[in-house]
Amino acid sequence: HLNVQSLYMRSHEEPKNKIDDIYTVMCNENKMDIVCVTETWLNDTVADNQLKMDGFSIYRRDRESFGGGILIYYKDDLACTRYNDCEPQSSEILCMSIKCISRCVFIVLCYRPPNQSAEQKNVFLTNLQNCVESIRQYNPDHIFILGDFNDSCQLWDSLHENSELKRKLVDWSQLNDFKQIISEPTFYTPHSANLLDL
DSSP: OEEOSOSSOOSSSOTHHHHHHHIIIIIIISOOSEEEEEOOOOOTTSOGGGGOOTTEEEEEEOOSSSSOOEEEEEETTSEEEEOGGGSOTTSEEEEEEEEETTEEEEEEEEEOOSSOOHHHHHHHHHHHHHHHHHHHTTOOSEEEEEEEOOOOOSOSSSOOTTSTTTTHHHHHHHHTTOOOOOOSOOEEETTEEEOOBO
């Protein structure tokens, strides 16, 4: 997962800059089959073929207003399917499955913007719950949820006193039998270190 804060430059710069970096570092050097991208800042003026990487296809979901947006690059030889029916209208959540031999794995990519109202936070958590319930109807072997949740905390197993969602996301994860894989901060500033990317 990468938060790119604009995948496609809207200036006179060549749009391939960040895409080439993703391809070189993630796909060639690290041999990733799937790359999930948040904060693409794309809109309908950018066509899919402008985002192409050799040997990869994409699923994308743009935000109607400025900012946000999510996208998944996946290798062409993977048996992937997008599940629009599991994606809520009012949250940036994208769902796809991968058939791996006899197993079915779902990937759920999320972006939750910071500084939401209490109502918007509740809507996001409700939409995430509804999404997972919809996916479970397909009897997947595994579900991976990842992305930028903008829920500033230093440690996952903490009281989350300073995080936007408090303990709600942690409690939801435990209730739904999800395990947190990332345990260290993913976002650093000169004055803080936070776990944003879950």
